[in-house]
Amino acid sequence: MNTLILIIVLLGLTTFAYRYGRRKALASVEGSVANLHSLPSYHGAYVALWCGLPALIVVALWLMLQTDMVERLVLSGIADGIAGMSEGQISLLLSDIRNLATGDITTRSPSPMVLAAAERYVELQRLGFALMTGAAVILTSGGLYFGLRAIQPALRARPQVERIVRGLLFIASVIAILTTIGIVLSLMFESNRFFGQVNPLEFLFGLNWSPQTALRADQVGGSGAFGAVPVFAGTLLITVIAMIVAVPIGLMAAIYMAEYASPTTRSLIKPALEILAGIPTVVYGFFAALTIGPLFRGLGESVGLPVASESALAAGLVMGVMIIPFVSSLSDDVINAVPQSLRDGSLALGATHSETIRRVILPASLHGIVGAVLLAVSRAIGETMIVVMAAGLSANLTANPLEAVTTVTVQIVTLLVGDQEFDSAKTLAAFALGLVLFLVTLALNIVALRVVRKYREEYD
Template sequence: MSLLILATTLFLLSVAGFYLGRGRAFAVSGGQLRDLHSRPQYYGMYVALWCGLPSLVLLCLWLALEPEITELILVANLPASAQGMSQDQLALFINQIKNLANGNAFGAVSAEIESAAKDYASLRDTGFAAMTVIVLALGICGLAFGRRSITPAMRARNQVEKVVSVVMMVASTIAIVTTVGIVLSLLFEALRFFTKVPPMDFLFGLQWSPQTALREDQVGGSGAFGAIPLFAGTLLITFIAMCVAVPVGLFSAIYMSEYAGPKMRAIVKPVLEVLAGIPTVVYGFFAALTMAPFFRQVGEFLNLDVSSESALVAGIVIGVMSIPFVSSLSDDVMNSVPQTLRDGAYALGATKSETIKQVVVPAALPGIVGSVLLAISRAIGETMIVVMAAGLAANLTANPLEAVTTVTVQIVTLLVGDQEFDSAKTLAAFALGLVLFLVTLALNVVALRVVRKYREKYD
């Protein structure tokens, strides 16, 4: 039985528990539902939780611990020839065994590895079979216990809501722990980078050339890790993108919310939202094959030196891609503004445009700020369009007609391929990620302050 089949079986067993629990509630009440403390569906959910939740917890624990346990057993049962290996040799030997057991080995293998791989595969199959039996038995026992516990006086709703509250709390804790883990992983690796490169040189240096020699006998540069060109390129492209996305998106939202009829809005809004579903690589092709040649031809006509890869092209295309983030969210926020505010403005003699400028937009400003922030974050994090339209050159320039690069592009470039994670070149990606995280955090703080200020005013 595969993991998917086991999960499906657990789900069907929980569904059966729901209907059996609900039927049991009808039976114990004698058809008099007013004698039940809770509605019948709560009794069904009670039985379904007893059936599925313990089994699911056990399954998750097995998935988390099984690889470590089987590897410990594998190491303990290795042949005598492998006992004196170094850590690196032992890791390679175990990896060969696992690859052979999973059917991914290539070339000739020794008899010892083949025998160990068979034992490893047999151990995993036995463990999975035992876990399957235990999980299904636990589910069936939970179903029987939950169904047997149903009485008219049982507070099923309270117990179900308590379990749901615990599940929500666990989910929130996982989200918080994940965020903390991401921050700490960035922070620790960035600190390793700053032991090799001074923070002032990184934050205020004007040259970015991360190529370094990984070994003493290898020819390579000493590396220059001044990140100012990356920050400047990121800000330049983001600024151009917002100059396109914010006006177009905001005006589109105002039109759809205040001027367009229901039929027109039903057409325009889905068409705009389609832009958000187009893959970024398609935008990149559009930028490289259509927009870039167009701007080069315009530049030649105006006697301007336009690079084949420029910040202007990347910024415009990213701005077009970001339009739905501004238009759709702003439209939803404007539609949520109470009609009484508009009616009050009309009663005071305001025109439609004055009502929009002085009532609707200020009342919806927190949501508009949130949509713009989302668009800015999307523009800062874009990689594929920048690679195809703006290039990889770390030029420190404010000229939008020249090639630039961004922080995210360099992070991808630094981590592509087999890298030495003890070198400053690779660790620089974590330092860039930490700076990007702090910048995004600062944007969120500013946006929250704006939201709180105007929400108190217009609520």
């Protein structure tokens, strides 16, 4: 709360710095902007950046590091008391101290040592905040002073401000990359632990998947087989069904929108299709589980076919509907990007509209359409909610869409809900599945991007 107030004050000061810098720049040339090297707003931004940026960076770093520092100091203060404790016990103790310090409920009535440590914890936090505020005030006022002193008509404020903005843009892009790298590393690290317990060959090529091993002696569990083939086969089956639904319908919708629909029709259909993409997948999920699944089972019964109420077909169909807008919207853009001159050239040769679409427009936009389909495939592979609700949990190795199958994402969910034990193969298997899934979708995305890039070269 106090930190929030501090940040608001800092931002207020920065705004003030901007206005003051701007005014000072104008005053330095007595209002004739042409005599300034940079526009007054750049001078303002220059002062504001000097004033706000260093202080905000320091506050951000401080907030990231302070808790860790305080905890270390607290623990070192009670080093005698915790000697001989295991890592788990220490972390439990620490959370007690933390809870006590913030006034929460603790696990048991606190010992005098914990009470003293909690007091010290609060004290150190307070001290840390005071130091941080002090540093921020010094940096802000120092920056303000320095920035204002630098203002003069010849100050090259614009290039400097732009350089800092470029730096901020760079940092923003790096954050996404670093996050991805972090996720991948954690996946790899945990998968490595998993492969220490389970043979990678067995995981990749085993035909039996039964990971729900018992965690306690009184539980009934699976056999602990980690052959992932049935799981990936299930993903493949459902993805294929989804694409069989989505690709033809999406493509034909795209052709209709791009080539035949009047502008009015198009302006109605396109947003309507995009609404389909905005429906939360959980809604599709219960639609599949509660409506489509039982419907298929009933239909199957009436013709004497055994259809599971959680069938790959139901999940795949609904997922296909969900993906239609991806295919149609991207393909529509690609088809629209085909130059009108090619259409005219074909029509002028006496081709009908549909011949033109079939023989000129679709071949010319094929690469883009393939890219759209591949993006849709990676979406289908990664989709979770629909299959969790509608596809079932049993790891059948089957190509029959009327049976229940399970998918990679469903298994990851089931492995990570309920009782956990972070060093059992059961839990770690989720990371291995995640890693393989990530690699598959990554490969598909790379292929898709390449294909799309190739398409772009066509007309340039």
